[in-house]
Amino acid sequence: MIQKREDIKDRFVEAFGTEPVVFRAPGRINIIGEHTDYNDGFVLPAAIDLAVYVFIQRSGSDQSKLISIDLDESYFFNIKEALAPVDQGWVNYFLGVIDQLQMAGHQLEGFNLMFTSDIPMGSGLSSSAALECGFGQALIDLFDLNVPKMDLAKMGQAAEHKFAGVKCGIMDQFASCMGKDGHVVRLDCRSLEFEYYPADFKAYDLVLFDSNVKHNLADSQYNIRRAQCEEGVKALQSVNPDITSLREANLEDLAEAQASMEEVVYRRCKYAIEENIRVQTVCEALQAGEIERVGQIMLETHHGLSKDYEVSCKELDTLIEIATNCEGHIGGRMMGGGFGGCTINLIRKDKVDKVISQVVDGYKKALGIDTKVYRVAIADGVGRLK
Structure with missing residues (x-):
């Protein structure tokens, strides 16, 4: 360049x-x-x-x-x-x-x-x-x-x-x-x-694997998720009138309000509340230099996005599953709105080339799709x- x-x-x-x-x-x-x-x-x-x-x-x-x-x-x-x-x-x-x-x-x-x-x-x-x-x-x-x-x-x-x-x-x-x-x-x-x-990712590389798909659900499902979160806030206000967004709710509030909301709305709220907790936990892990802990929390986020928030897709889940089984991969998740796009991964530098090769080959074998690979650094x- x-x-x-x-x-x-x-x-x-x-x-x-x-x-x-x-x-x-x-x-x-x-x-x-x-x-x-x-x-x-x-x-x-x-x-x-x-x-x-x-x-x-x-x-x-x-x-x-x-x-x-x-x-x-x-x-x-x-x-x-x-x-x-x-x-x-x-x-x-x-x-x-x-x-x-x-x-x-x-x-x-x-x-x-x-x-x-x-x-x-x-x-x-x-x-x-x-x-x-x-x-x-x-x-x-x-x-x-x-x-x-x-x-x-x-x-x-x-x-x-x-x-x-x-x-x-x-x-x-x-x-x-x-x-x-x-x-x-x-x-x-x-x-x-x-x-x-x-x-301090000096011993690790940030690698993005592009699923090379973009399902057309993204825009419509985005609006549905927003509406479900707003519905959850209304239910939470019945137990705590001071709650104006999911940012102000905790898991205890959610448990108390669970009976008054649909199961799917409960899971959307559960994900959003837990994700805010995860952000703070990652900040604490970074301050302590616990990079492998950061990777584990990223995997927790992917599970939440896939199972509770349901914005992942087969391709993204496959990329994470293959990478997780590779030695040297310490964590990753889908990144962005969902239904396609990239996963973001933390990989040990001494294993990164091997992990990339395994993910590229495994994804092609599993789904018949090529993946693009982007190695990035913070700047x-x-x-x-x-």
């Missing part, structure tokens, strides 16, 4: 006659804390070493040009004209960020931009959030705007809601903006307060490259 960046800088100079400034915005993983965000709970993301790279410079006029190196597409527009979503989907992430900055009263001028990414598309590593944060930081620096990184994360989220039409949570943009090398970040999804925890959040 370093050589590619140098090539793009040369292309930029050739196309526009000026030297660009370059920004890097990472994708993200989530160690633990799945389906907790809309229950006012906690998540534990980290920025990674796969990223979007933005090359930018003022154009000297109101005219702006966006160039996607990877798609070999471009888009022209006037920065002073009204913005609205367009048919070129990738362009909307840029227009949405511009719209947010202008709505906040910031004055922008024309610019020229090229970008590339080594974040695999559709892998669940939040390439869209990285694009929004990298571009937003580029504009902030280029035009000397006073925008804190937390505000940039909120703008990226709003841009995705309004221009891309995706009702995402705040975690992806937050991790891309606020990530810190060697650390995970515990984010309170209700207050947006956050705290860094050391993630810093968005910033300008020297």
Whole structure:
């Protein structure tokens, strides 16, 4: 990627006659804390070493040009004209960020931009959030705007809601903006307060196995899970009127309210309450350097997602089952909304190549599907490259 960046800088100079400034915005993983965000709970993301790279410079006029190196597409527009979503989907992430900055009263001028990414598309590593944060930081620096990184994360989220039409949570943009090398970040999804925890994975590798499937249940089942959690909160309020979300409930409350809720609603609530407990337990394990304990808790989360929350699928369960039976695999779980996508795994460095080979071969033999493998490391959040 370093050589590619140098090539793009040369292309930029050739196309526009000026030297660009370059920004890097990472994708993200989530160690633990799945389906907790809309229950006012906690998540534990980290920025990674796969990223979007933005090359930018003022154009000297109101005219702006966006160039996607990877798609070999471009888009022209006037920065002073009204913005609205367009048919070129990738362009909307840029227009949405511009719209947010202008709505906040910031004055922008024309610019020229090229970008590339080594974040695999559709892998669940939040390439869209990285694009929004990298571009937003580029504009902030280029035009000397006073925008804190937390505000940039909120703008990226709003841009995705309004221009891309995706009702995402705040975690992806937050991790891309606020990530810190060697650390995970515990984010309170209700207050947006956050705290860094050391993630000393030196003896271990983080490996993602892509199931290469995406079942179309994801969106409809997401809405059903949210409704079931809300139904559970109403039942819990009969035993504790102060409960306004599952974040405030404990397992004792749930046991007391169990008779007044359907069995499936009980299991959804049980998972969400236990997952918040697991996030805190993982934070304590990280502080104590107990990485193998972290792996075990990740497996507990996968079991909960598969059996109680029921957002896993045969492919994800198969990947975890095969990996768990490999020497050197200390834990893993499905990552993301579910019904496809990736598993995230902690594997001892001295065994990682063998585990990868066993999982790739085993998955193909079991289901006839190839799996993509992504080895990632925790890295810093968005910033300008020297």
